[in-house]
Amino acid sequence: MTTAKARREEIYHLAVTTGLASVEELAGRFAVTASTIRRDLARLNEQGKLARTYGGAVALGAHPEPSLRQRTGEAFEQKHAIALWAASEVKDGENILLDGGSTVGAMAHALRDRENLSVTTPGINTLQELADSPGIQVDCLGGRLRGVSQTFVGPIAEAALERMTFDRVFLGADAVTADAGLCEADQAQTRLKELMARRGDMLYVLADSTKLGKRPFHAWVRLPAPWILVTDDHADPEQVELFRRSGVTVQLVDLPPAQAA
Numbered sequence: 001m002t003t004a005k006a007r008r009e010e011i012y013h014l015a016v017t018t019g020l021a022s023v024e025e026l027a028g029r030f031a032v033t034a035s036t037i038r039r040d041l042a043r044l045n046e047q048g049k050l051a052r053t054y055g056g057a058v059a060l061g062a063h064p065e066p067s068l069r070q071r072t073g074e075a076f077e078q079k080h081a082i083a084l085w086a087a088s089e090v091k092d093g094e095n096i097l098l099d100g101g102s103t104v105g106a107m108a109h110a111l112r113d114r115e116n117l118s119v120t121t122p123g124i125n126t127l128q129e130l131a132d133s134p135g136i137q138v139d140c141l142g143g144r145l146r147g148v149s150q151t152f153v154g155p156i157a158e159a160a161l162e163r164m165t166f167d168r169v170f171l172g173a174d175a176v177t178a179d180a181g182l183c184e185a186d187q188a189q190t191r192l193k194e195l196m197a198r199r200g201d202m203l204y205v206l207a208d209s210t211k212l213g214k215r216p217f218h219a220w221v222r223l224p225a226p227w228i229l230v231t232d233d234h235a236d237p238e239q240v241e242l243f244r245r246s247g248v249t250v251q252l253v254d255l256p257p258a259q260a261a
Contacts, residue, residue, distance in 0.1 A: 002030060008040045077255055078208035078232040083107040085253045086170055086206055086230055092116045094167040097196055098126050100151030101172030103206040105129060111136065120164060122152040122192065146189060153188040161195050169200030175214035176207045176229065178242035182221035183214065190219040203227040209235040213242070 002010075007030055014026070026037045083106035090096055093116050098104050100123025108129035111117065115135035121127060122141040130138045143157035171193055175183035182205065184190045197203055203223065209232050228249045231240075235252060243250050 004040070007032075008044055011037075011040055012044055078210075078234065079103040079106050079206075081232055081253045081255050082206050082208060082230050083110050085251065086204060087111050087114075089204070090114070090117065090168060094118070095120075095165075097121070097164075097166040097169045097200060099123060099169075099171045099193065099196065100125065100149055101206075103208065104170055104172045107170060107206065120166070122157055124150040124152075141192075144188070146186060149186070149189060151189065151192075153186070153192050157192055158195055161192075161199055164199060166200040168202045168204065169196055170204045170206060171196060173205055173207050173211060175211045175216055176205055177213055177215065178239070178246040178248065180215075180220050181223045183217050184219045184221065185217040187219050190221050193221045197221065197223050197227070204230055206230050208232055212236060212239040 010030075011026055023034050023037050023041070026040075027034045030037070079102060082103055086107045087110035090111065092114070095118040098108055098119055098121040100121070102125070105123060105125035108119070108121075108123075108126040111119070112129060112133050113135070114133070117135065118137045118139070119126070119130055120139040120141060122143070124145075127138065127140055130136050141152055141157040141160050143152040143154040145151075146153055171182065173182040174185055177183065182190075182193060184193065203226075205223070205227060207229065212231060212235055225247055226249065228251055229243055230251045230253060233252045233254050235250075240250050240252070
């Protein structure tokens with residue numbers, strides 16, 4: 001039988017690797033009551049390991065970034081509109097590279113019914129979206145799995161990229177600035193994105209307007225010119241102008257009228 005100490009250690013590990021610990025999920029996993037899990041979370045909170053949230057807790061320190069599951073529900077309409085526009089750029093017969101992340105995952109969903117495409121990705125969500133698409137050949141960049149972002153990173157993925165080139169590369173980002181490029185939470189993921197950015201004839205960054213000009217982390221990707229920033233029409237005009245002055249092509253995607261109002 002699992003001791004309380006061992007259970008709390010496992011709860012902390014799960015919160016670090018997935019980004020979120022839910023009371024209901026944890027109670028089912030460990031076959032204990034929700035009250036027991038809440039006491040565990042309270043103890044971990046007292047120890048400074050977890051921050052309490054409604055219905056659960058998130059890990060402090062190890063992975064300050066939100067998990068893929070959390071990000072999928074953020075700025076949903078913006079991401080969906082950006083994804084549809086990006087998918088419309090892809091032509092039949094092309095070989096494309098799709099990053100991990102929620103916005104690029106939404107783009108993969110929009111490509112599901114396409115024919116005669118080759119898609120390479122390090123992202124589990126993209127693999128899941130395209131796994132049963134008969135008209136799309138899917139290749140995976142393997143390596144070490146980052147649980148919080150659900151992407152493969154590391155030297156195995158990097159070595160695979162050296163043997164590939166693409167018509168178009170689509171990257172996601174935790175944040176993006178005109179002067180520094182893409183901001184990420186993890187150095188290994190930053191390194192992979194840096195290599196991905198250099199393997200395509202055309203480079204797109206898919207980032208909703210909430211990510212422009214932000215600097216939440218300390219790992220950065222300098223992007224080779226030229227590249228295209230695809231964002232939504234709620235973007236701060238000053239930020240848009242900064243990108244354009246830096247030589248970046250900015251594509252503003254209109255939101256549906258109900259969302260733009």
